[in-house]
Amino acid sequence: MSEPSQSNGQSAQGEYREQHHIVSPAIYAVILFVLLCATALTCGMSYIDLGEWQIAPGVTLFWNPVVAIAIACTKMSLVVLFFMHIKYSRRLTKLTVVSGLFVFLTLIGMTLTDYMSRAWGRW
């Protein structure tokens, strides 16, 4: 998480400039439009049965939730990148966001190692 290159908090004034990057309302409007479309899309998708995929006996993957989550993630990244100016902000801030997601996935993933392998040897 620590970035030696970011090292000197105060002396490197130059680094702050891009912080003040101003995103034009046009971009905001476009993003808004895309987000609304995505909402409509994900809502519509849920009415269609996208079927499932038998990975292994007993382990099936349903496509609907996958698609729904995928769309949600896209929307999230749009909001984060543009509304929250991550696209224009410093590497440290980007890193912060990434590390947050990483730990979140750790929580989910490592817990699932238990839940998913509990039934092993039982089928």
Next chain:
Amino acid sequence: MDHISPVLWQFLDKWLEHFSLFPPEASKIAPQMDALYFFMVLISLVGLTLVTLLIVAFSILYNKKRHPQAVQIEGSTLLEATWTIIPLGLFLVIFVWGALLYFRIYTPPPNAMNIYVVGKQWMWKIEHPGGQHEINMLHIPINEPIQLTIISQDVFHSFSIPAFRVKREAIPGRYTSVWFEATKVGTYHLFCTQYCGTNHSQMIGDVVVMSPDDFKQWLAGSTSGNSLAMDGERLFSSLSCNACHNSQPDARGPNLVNVYDSKLTLSTGQTITADDAYLRDAILNPSQNITQGYSPIMPTYQGQISEEGVIALVEYIKNLHSDYRVVETLNTTDIPPNNEQTAPPPGQKPPAQKEVKP
């Protein structure tokens, strides 16, 4: 000795009487466990002496009087590498060794004799297959692998026999199992080690290891007349399970003969081995465990059967090797099936196909 204060004397007396530094090794696994234990003790001692030596030696050699001017040293990659890699290596050895032990303790051998343990606040209830019930006591024969199938009916408990070096959590709503093979006749402590409420420290008992003959005698002496399976059979008919599970070709429920340890295909397409855990689950939450080809009409028995009851049923189903018993039960019972729950919804003709392959 009268000039020693009686209190001190009592204390010394206690000291001499029961003062032990290490628990008895009374099971097959115990020596293996202790081997690893002492290996780690050794490593710790080496590590500790090393650190102490370094500190003491350096403090003597380089204290201010001897060595007034410090020499600035950046560090040494070589040394860093040494004390990164050597501990890592040792820890990995410990990891592998421990893992082997772990799997040995938690995978019971197929020929093990199964005893059920139910933990409740604040007692252990032991159910022998022969129908012997014990509380806070566990009688077992020597030199025979014993598997404990453990469950709790309220909170977390933990079934611990230090002399055997085994311990397993009793989880509410799930079977866990552990096994051991006693090697020394005697009486050993049985503890609940997971904090479970007010009388946690009263939830202790004895494990009595007996020679095979004594054990036979004990079994004969303390049997309640009918075996666990027979209790199960009684329950089976009184709950009129046999109204559907009657192994008739047009039965509404799957045939239970030889169902134990067989591979079942569930309506979800998942195949699963019908072990104790599955059977218990199928009785308490039928809707999640529907055998393929049957409709979800079985009512839940959650809260209607005690854990002991479920154990008896499971034991009954386990020992169900021919239709004979079921048919018998069918004839002996005169309780009508409570149809408003078990009757299939109109328009659904349950297929008669059987899922069980022995």
Next chain:
Amino acid sequence: MSAPTIVVLPDQSTARIPKMNFLSKENGLLSWLLTSDHKRIATLYLISITFFFFIGGALAGLIRLELLTPQSDLMAADTYNKVFSMHGLIMVFLFLVPSVPATIGNFLVPMMVGAKDLALPKINLLSWYLYIAAGCMMLYTMAVGGVDTGWTFTTPLSTHYLNTHVISAGLAVFVAGFSSILTGLNFIVTIHKMRCPGMTWFRLPLFIWSNYAASILMVLGTPVLAITLVLVVLERTVHIGVFDPAYGGDPLLFQHLFWFYSHPAVYIMILPGMGVISEVVSTFSRKRVFGYTAVAFSSVAIAVFAFFVWAHHMFIMGISNYAALVFSLLTMLVAVPSAIKIFNWSFTLYKGSVTFETPMLYAFGFMGLFTIGGMTGVFLGSTGTDIHLTETYFVVAHFHFVMVGGMLMAFLSGIHFWWPKWTGRMYPEKLSQLAALVTFIGFNLTFFPQFILGTLGMPRRYAAYPPEFQVLNVFSTAGATVLGIGYLLPVLYLTWSLRYGAIAGDNPWQATGLEWQTQSPPLTENFPEIPIMDHEAYDYEWLEKQNLARQQQEEVV
């Protein structure tokens, strides 16, 4: 001035505490309660955590007294349960977690990075008020009858089977959690954004590195505990939830979520202590810490690995054996950085010029006890032996070696080390050395027998136990009394020194940290003007040049 004895106190006849300092700036209770000065907030924290430490300590005393005899005769079983639960809750959430970061860390982080204050001073004050609120709720819980869940809130016991005050205790921990989140947040921001010119990451003192690592854990781990406790409280109030199997929940889910915080919490408690040890060992061997980068990165490594090992608290709890393998392996990995640190500290003495002031003695104590604590951790991290040792007194002994033997030793070491900076006065050296010795002896006498007890299989949290365990328990209790004296002494003589202690001067230890280059007690804005870091950390040659320069000036004058 080459190689003086380290403690160079100014001529006591002329020396004065500087008129203008953060203590004397303003007076009156309000000026303290509304302060945004990190040093004053640190002082507030110091007072409050000491208060809670002695409450927790008193409870510990009761526990040891009860265990003097096999029967539960001093108090009834449920009283005993409440006592050890409150002891755990208070010590963990109201003492250990805020101990070094919120007091010493709060006092030092801005000075060490060369800033006037933490990045968010008001948030810092808020975190203290949250802590006090949590403390009051905890005291309330205790007053109205206590809670007997143990500090682990195990479900379904806590949600369904107990009728004690689980809710207020849970909320207290919730609030305390947020206070530590805010502290951690403040540190991270300060360390990233408030460093003075020239203070690059690799010029930071190791105390900063370890507090940074701990802060990461606080910020990312604590919220999970918070939401878990919210779910517990909900489940307890509305009688439906995700943890109680009776409702179709999964008690292991609670274990996962709880330990996802509570294992990293162990590192939250120990990492800042390690930072203190790095500073102390370096100072009193007049030598740069051996392998600076290794120590720095080992802190970060611990912080990162800490998130991957929590399920080693659940090996026998019926998690999947395969998951147990994964977590056990990662546990072995997280043990390595601690080993690295220990060896680096011992080698810092090599070719140093070592003196044995009180902080150094505590540091030695830390190194020895933490080695034992760490190694016994490996006993419990290895799946096989964990089966036999977990949930027994072995665990109790293990984490007391890490927490009390490690963290508390480090805390006392740090308090003594920075006391002159904090108050401008010295503590009585001989007495404090005695105290350090008493603490060390008392500690070992108290907790070492518990390793044997655990191996014998004596379960933890037992109000009554089989008689053959008595002898060792008597030893343990005897040790506890000694330990108690060892902790009482510092409070007495430190308070005494506030008034009668010798004037310390700016830099009695001849240490190199930025905090020692300003007056003591420091100004409210720490430095007359923002310093410029033109040398590496622990650069004793630089310090001697400084001293020479100052001497020449004085000669000129």
Next chain:
Amino acid sequence: MSDSSAVANGAVAEEPHDHPSYQRHHFETVDQQFDATNFAMWIFLLTEVMFFGGLFMAYLIMRNWYYRAFVEGSHQLSIFWGTANTTVLIISSFTMAMAVWSAQTRRQRALLTFLGLTFVLGVAFLGIKGIEWHEKWVKHHVPGIHEYSEQAFLNPASDPEVYKEYHDQPLSPAMASKTEEYFFLYFAMTGMHALHMVIGIGLLVYIFFRARSGAYTNGHYTYVENFGLYWHFVDIIWIFLYPLLYLISRY
């Protein structure tokens, strides 16, 4: 995090000349102040992510165990109101972004308008949530506090307007009782989200009045920017809650 950048405090008196009124005394430059507080906000959002993380974890496990219950439970939610709410919140996110933009470009009227719009949309969101919750209350689908009814799941036909849409099979009693788990999580998650909305709206009002006095159009828009981050984060949480709670197999 926000207040640190809020009001100027007395300490500026040290050197009044080269320091703008809103710079806190312990910062060297305004840029540093902006950067620090902005970074602090991000760290805070990190903790928020983990805070909701626990809930998502619980949701994941329960949904996998009791899939049918979750399906039929979600059929009880009104897809119309759900989608409406998503739209409302996304638009409010847009207006918030515009508010930040107007603060950056020192347009006070625009700033006030957009803050006002955001406020209205936020309140609208809570209003709609209220409607939905009330509906659950009437149907006795609030677990725990208001005696819970499994009727709609044991016998879906008893709930015609949902039934004619989805023709749900009746759940077995065992599974029907698990719908309570679904609604527990539904209320826990939406409740926690709504709580964040309420806090957000509170701050919004504060900002609005400070903005009226021109506090954010003098080049110092940090507070608005940081509040924006918070608002967008709340929006993102909802972006995930929507598919997870409402859109479980509508077909």
